[in-house]
Amino acid sequence: MSFRVSTREYKSYTYTDSRTGASVQKPISLDVYLPEGIDCWRNPLLRFSEPHKKQQSSIGFGGIVVERERVAQLVVWIHPGGFLQGNRKQIPPHLQRAVQNHRLVVVIPDFRLCPQVSIVESLTDIRDACEYALGGALGDSVNTSTWALGGNSAGGWAALLLGLGLTASTPTGSAVQLPTLSRLPRAVFAIYPVTDITREGGACFYEPLKPITWTPSVSAGVGGDGIIDGALLEPFLRKPGQAPLGGSTERPDAAGVNQDEEGEEEEEDASAVVTSSDPENDPIRSQLFNYARQEGIFPSLVLPSDLPPERVSIPALLRGEALTSATASAAAAAAAASSSSSSSGPPNSLPLSTSQSSLSSRSPLLNLPPTFIAWADADDRVPPSQSIETVKALRACVGGAEVQTHVVKGKEHLFDYEEDAEIPGLWRWLMQKMGGLT
Structure with missing residues (x-):
């Protein structure tokens, strides 16, 4: 295949060595897949703390500033593994082919894995990798004005949470603030994603399965x-x-x-x-x-102990259930605090409305990015209901979100890692949404 791979370190993290008690610092890397003919460089003066800083544009007629022509669309893709395992090298063949066939620059980050950290830290790393790519570190040959975010399995979960802006709303009284993107993608795609780990919608994740019903x-x-x-x-x-x-x-x-x-x-x-x-x-x-x-x-x-599963479950977030359930707990805590104190609390201690309206009816994100969700109907590891209920919730949002779906008959989890596997329509749809096709 005609593409090159460049590896970059986009941030570092520290942890305590359990044997010595010493603080250990390590870098986190990402891979950049480049189509033939695209140069990708990093400005050493550009720091991650300056997101979206762009190189100076050229001066056109009449002194009007115009952007230089950019020829490759940006896609950030998140690997599978349940946030517990996997790495950036686990890229499906059809994504590799898309790099050259559609002249995509594909960024694939590693991120801290659970259970040594929680999903909050994993999502923070993924957010930081996106901001690194969007901040100009990939050079002028990459079009970052329109981009897409996607992933497989838990990677698709992360793409939906961050890409749809579902982590933006933090219930009053919550001890956990989830990371958010400074700029949402033009399109989001998720392949057989985990989407719901509530006891109602994700009951399978709480029920022992001995033995598991698939071949490891x-x-x-x-x-x-x-x-x-x-x-x-x-x-x-x-x-x-x-x-x-x-x-x-x-x-x-x-x-x-x-x-x-x-x-x-x-x-x-x-x-x-x-x-x-x-x-x-x-x-x-x-x-x-x-x-x-x-x-x-x-x-x-x-999950960290103080994060309700509704806060990271896509259907619950889209239906507004995550905020209302968390608000009930926050309201009870606020009432208890006010009864034990004569002084009034700060304004932000007031509970949110318990309205059951959908996310897009009460959020500034009135226009959710177009979403493509694909899954296999014989998937035991991540049941098809995870995708189906998310599609229903998206379509039920006020105004209706744009959703494209594809169901693969008779296949299991990771079906798109087969050498010849394709997801019909995915890449053309993605290019259209990013403005790379007319």
């Missing part, structure tokens, strides 16, 4: 009865700086080993915050999503 992509840790050995996964279920949950990490295939300078084997820190986990180098951790479904613990692995 890796066999490490799977017994003859199809059950994944929890003792092997326990080291990866702890937070940095916390004691293990009781599982042994002595087996080399469980957490891995390193050699120190004297040649002695040193156990890797399984609780370290990582941004990449692939089956070849991390076969045990690569069972995390399967194990989470087996045990019915997926929501608890990605």
